Amino acid sequence: MYGMTDDVNNSDLLLRRYLLGGLAPGEREQIEQRVFIDPLYREKVQLIEEELVDEFVDGNLTGEERAAFAAHLRVNPSLRLDVGIVEELKRHTAPRPAAAGVAEFAPSRWAVWLAALRRFRTPLAVTCLALLVGGAALLFWRNLETRRLEQQLLYERARRDGIEREVARLNAHEGEAGAGAALEAMASPATRAELAPGVSRDARDGAAYPTLAPPPGAAYARLRLRLEPAAGGYQIYLARFKTVDNGVRFEADLRPTLEDGAPGLWVTLPLGVLPDGDYQIELSGRDAAGRLVELPEHYYSFRIIRRRP
């Protein structure tokens, strides 16, 4: 300690033990008697006591020393006052702006926070503080999460809108010369299927669904919907793609074409908005006035199962 001699250090250690209650009665009485008759010795004891208080407040005592000091603190109001004064001194200095020339010794931000937190020491206050901090953290996290999800939703909507516009454009040109050949070139056999109307609505009859198995990264699939004579001779058909729970995922206006003399509808599916699962297609004809006429016999089913990479 501060470069003192061994004798002084030994004496300091003895006094620390005395002040922490670790001396035998005989040794203790010798020190006490000397304190009564030697003012300089008394001052030395006070210095060691001040050192202990300082170390206690800073949390620098060893576990055993701290326990002994705390035991004294419980029964010694005078020592409690000393500790209180040193705490006040440290609290007073903690938020002070650093003086010129000692800026490197400025108290840390943590010290300021810890000093402020000392005011919240009752169990109730600690609980309230913990609830407040926890609640604020939860709100902050939820706010962040909501923003992230909103951003993601906006992105997904924009992407879906883009896909649907593109698909609507492609489907609108179905039946035009050359369009079919170009689109056919985009689709592999795994992303192309021909559906006959009325195929097992829900596979109750055990018939297998026609299945599309697009490879990873495939953006489109092509379906050929066969038209029976009951479909009438509409210029435009509306195909609604529904999930098994009757939710509409996608719809498209389609023009009929002939292939090998058989009428049918080519439809380009945006795979980005159709996850794996079972789908049903309801078909309606659009008359000259633009009204939709339901075609209950023209009901198609299919399944999408993507191939794993």
Place this chain on the structure above:
Amino acid sequence: MNRKRGTSGGDFNALLAWLHPDRETAAGLYEEVRRNLIQLFARQGCHDPEGMADETIARVTNKVVGLSETFEGAPALFFYGVAKKQLLEYQRQRNVPLEPHHEPSTLPTQHEDQERDDRDDRLHDCFEQCLSGLAADERDLILRYYEGSGQEKINRRKQLAAERGIGLNALRVRVLRTRTGLRACIEECLRGGSLK
């Protein structure tokens, strides 16, 4: 100078005369003895160290007439001897050992917490008042001395000592004396409620 309740003026004068022929020096010795007694009782965990110190002084005062002729040695040691007997009586009465126990700590009750908070608030107010009463140099010294922690604090103290051209031990003694004065002011403030 504090004066023991119940001691007669004549006995008290005899006590001072026994401590030292010079009355002023005797008064200083008396205060010193009283401080030592209070400290002794406080370190032993007595509930009313000041009251017990006054009781010791009263017992000595009651015997002082014959003491000057029969007791050899430093009068302060006689006070110490009486105080030790008193501590044994205290121990017997309360049936507690003199040395504090290292009891397992228990959680304070809400009432105790409230009391402690009130006490802390009063201490804080008195501290601020007494600190502002210190001379600027003393205030600066004590605040800078207690600033920081760990190595940072040690460096600061070395710097403080160097600025004043004194050694670290001399600095510690100077701060101790300043703090003793500050403490006396705070104690007075807490006792008398002398807050403005």
